[in-house]
Amino acid sequence: MHYANTYLDKPVVPDVNINKEGSEIVLKCMLNTGSDIYQGACKKRGSTLKEEYKNVSGTCYMDPRDMEKLGVNNWENVLVKTDWGEVVVNAAASRDAPHEGTVFICKGPWANTVVSSDTYCCSDPTYKGIHCTVEKTDRKVLLMADLMRLVYKKYVDEDDDETIENMPSLGELPVYKKKE
Amino acid sequence: MAYEEPITDYDEIVENCTCAFCGCNCDDLDYLVKDGHVVGVRHACRLGASKIMEDMDQRLIVPMVRDDNGELKEVDWDTALDKAAEYIANSIRPVMYGWSETSTECMKEGLALGEYIGAVLDNQATICHGPSLQAVQNAGYPIQTLGEVQNRADVCVYSGSNAMNSHPRHLARYSVFCRGFFRSRGRFDRTVVTMDPKFTDTAKMSDKWIGFEQNGDYGFYNAIRAVLKGKELSQDVISGIPKEDIYELVEEMKNAEFGVLFFGLGLTHTLSKQRNIDIAIKMVQDLNKFSKWGLTPMRGHFNVNGFNIFMAFETGFPFGVDFARGYARYVLGETNTIDLLTRGEPDVFLVIAADPGAHFPNKANQHLAKIPVIQIDIHWGPSTELADVVLPGSFIGVECGGTSYRMDGVLIFMKKAIDKPETCRDDEWIVRELKERVMKLRKEPNVAPEYIPNPAAQ
Numbered sequence: 001m002h003y004a005n006t007y008l009d010k011p012v013v014p015d016v017n018i019n020k021e022g023s024e025i026v027l028k029c030m031l032n033t034g035s036d037i038y039q040g041a042c043k044k045r046g047s048t049l050k051e052e053y054k055n056v057s058g059t060c061y062m063d064p065r066d067m068e069k070l071g072v073n074n075w076e077n078v079l080v081k082t083d084w085g086e087v088v089v090n091a092a093a094s095r096d097a098p099h100e101g102t103v104f105i106c107k108g109p110w111a112n113t114v115v116s117s118d119t120y121c122c123s124d125p126t127y128k129g130i131h132c133t134v135e136k137t138d139r140k141v142l143l144m145a146d147l148m149r150l151v152y153k154k155y156v157d158e159d160d161d162e163t164i165e166n167m168p169s170l171g172e173l174p175v176y177k178k179k180e
Numbered sequence: 181m182a183y184e185e186p187i188t189d190y191d192e193i194v195e196n197c198t199c200a201f202c203g204c205n206c207d208d209l210d211y212l213v214k215d216g217h218v219v220g221v222r223h224a225c226r227l228g229a230s231k232i233m234e235d236m237d238q239r240l241i242v243p244m245v246r247d248d249n250g251e252l253k254e255v256d257w258d259t260a261l262d263k264a265a266e267y268i269a270n271s272i273r274p275v276m277y278g279w280s281e282t283s284t285e286c287m288k289e290g291l292a293l294g295e296y297i298g299a300v301l302d303n304q305a306t307i308c309h310g311p312s313l314q315a316v317q318n319a320g321y322p323i324q325t326l327g328e329v330q331n332r333a334d335v336c337v338y339s340g341s342n343a344m345n346s347h348p349r350h351l352a353r354y355s356v357f358c359r360g361f362f363r364s365r366g367r368f369d370r371t372v373v374t375m376d377p378k379f380t381d382t383a384k385m386s387d388k389w390i391g392f393e394q395n396g397d398y399g400f401y402n403a404i405r406a407v408l409k410g411k412e413l414s415q416d417v418i419s420g421i422p423k424e425d426i427y428e429l430v431e432e433m434k435n436a437e438f439g440v441l442f443f444g445l446g447l448t449h450t451l452s453k454q455r456n457i458d459i460a461i462k463m464v465q466d467l468n469k470f471s472k473w474g475l476t477p478m479r480g481h482f483n484v485n486g487f488n489i490f491m492a493f494e495t496g497f498p499f500g501v502d503f504a505r506g507y508a509r510y511v512l513g514e515t516n517t518i519d520l521l522t523r524g525e526p527d528v529f530l531v532i533a534a535d536p537g538a539h540f541p542n543k544a545n546q547h548l549a550k551i552p553v554i555q556i557d558i559h560w561g562p563s564t565e566l567a568d569v570v571l572p573g574s575f576i577g578v579e580c581g582g583t584s585y586r587m588d589g590v591l592i593f594m595k596k597a598i599d600k601p602e603t604c605r606d607d608e609w610i611v612r613e614l615k616e617r618v619m620k621l622r623k624e625p626n627v628a629p630e631y632i633p634n635p636a637a638q
């Protein structure tokens with residue numbers, strides 16, 4: 001059947017070409033989270049287990065000058081740390097640049113790991129304006145199901161983060177036992 | 181993106197359907213249907229089209245319950261509903277969260293269940309426009325409908341909202357590009373101002389971009405209010421904006437014939453939260469001394485406003501309503517989902533048409549990992565990874581009809597276009613079944629103890 005296509009491999013981002021080592025190992029930034037059209041389309045279509053969701057939601061959009069400081073190119077991996085947690089995400093050049101010193105991660109399980117749950121008594125957690133650090137890493141960006149397993153450990157008999165991170169992936173399709 | 185052939189292979193067109201994505205509730209969509217599936221959508225934006233032509237790989241088709249190994253297992257409806265009802269009936273502090281992507285009819289059943297067992301009912305406003313609702317209670321609600329905007333507005337201000345990404349047809353259909361009775365040339369008759377620290381896609385197509393600094397919104401609006409009241413600004417640069425620019429902007433806003441402020445999560449999620457909106461509302465009130473101004477919060481889900489209106493009508497409070505004491509209570513920072521979860525209070529969590537796994541901060545979700553979670557939804561999402569009972573619902577506006585409220589409070593009926601998968605059920609039916617089963621397990625409703633006045637104090 002011919003469906004109109006709404007799928008996409010990766011969001012479209014500006015080209016950057018950084019071919020020298022970065023001048024900094026750890027970059028201090030301000031973290032904002034929110035949504036963009038790629039994240040919205042993928043999430044609400046329901047494709048959250050897919051590689052696509054990992055790319056649209058688990059991506060840290062940076063100003064190209066910040067990328068140069070770290071020496072990262074588009075779709076290389078970075079580790080983002082805040083007071084509330086840490087997560088490995090893709091790095092990509094922001095379509096909304098310039099915003100040097102500010103990075104943006106779309107909402108989703110990746111951003112959740114590092115945002116602040118402080119509501120200051122007004123119901124709404126602080127999703128924007130969080131101090132963070134960004135650094136290059138070799139660890140890989142996890143698919144949604146694997147990330148949920150690593151962060152919340154609800155249905156896994158294992159406590160060690162490193163072991164869970166390296167367990168076989170749960171894959172891109174729902175896993176459940178069908179009725180015989 | 182590569183050129184794509186238009187869809188020509190379809191059986192029928194269903195006209196005038198309503199999009200079930202964002203708060204614009206575009207009600208002019210045409211679905212192209214083939215073999216009981218929507219294969220193409222006309223008039224919708226990228227977001228709407230992608231949601232309506234959903235990913236069937238991840239569609240929740242059958243009810244599921246976790247077994248002892250922590251694996252989800254397909255079961256029949258009775259087993260799943262009984263299990264869910266048992267969790268709810270035996271709970272002390274249940275929270276029922278979500279509701280924004282389902283119909284108002286379903287909320288009615290939900291409220292009856294929540295009131296019966298003494299639950300907390302909350303919706304996505306708690307993590308998006310909650311501060312706006314609080315500000316509305318503090319400062320007022322100078323709202324207008326989107327129809328008025330289309331026909332009258334000549335200055336549209338988008339503040340902390342990237343409408344081109346989150347509500348793509350908002351500008352085209354209601355505010356900027358569309359022609360109206362008094363704005364017959366559409367875009368040429370209107371001025372668009374975007375206020376956002378980032379040079380967003382909305383900013384790129386505006387006439388003016390005010391890039392105040394991060395967390396600078398409160399100071400910036402205060403400066404505008406000061407100028408509106410005829411005061412001189414003593415600082416040269418306020419929140420990163422030179423004072424000359426502020427004077428110029430204020431002049432422009434004063435001279436508008438009909439101005440509208442649309443504000444989004446950029447204001448509600450930064451540090452001053454509801455105070456940002458307070459000050460924005462007061463600014464609109466001040467502007468009304470000179471001209472006609474209104475505002476509209478850019479609500480995210482198609483029926484997030486519906487829950488707030490429905491609850492305010494039924495209980496007096498818009499969200500985060502706690503029935504634990506047998507009557508409705510609403511205490512900010514106490515009876516809201518995130519606060520409850522971070523304090524570790526709830527012992528059962530029912531999530532309907534929402535995705536806490538994708539949207540709650542880590543610390544709140546950590547508690548979901550400790551308690552039973554019941555999910556009613558249409559897609560396998562991050563919350564399914566935390567759910568113990570999964571009940572597959574149906575897609576409002578595509579597979580099932582229902583009422584919803586647009587971001588400006590206009591009621592819209594969303595009609596049914598195709599049949600739902602055979603094993604799925606309507607959300608309304610699921611919640612009603614749960615209610616009836618819970619009532620069988622717990623005979624007595626949760627009511628407040630009778631009030632006996634002290635005669636000595638009379």
Ligand code: SF4
Nearest residue numbers: 199202206225228349
């Ligand atoms: S603007 Fe919103 S309601 Fe309209 S088609 Fe796009 S997603 Fe749907």
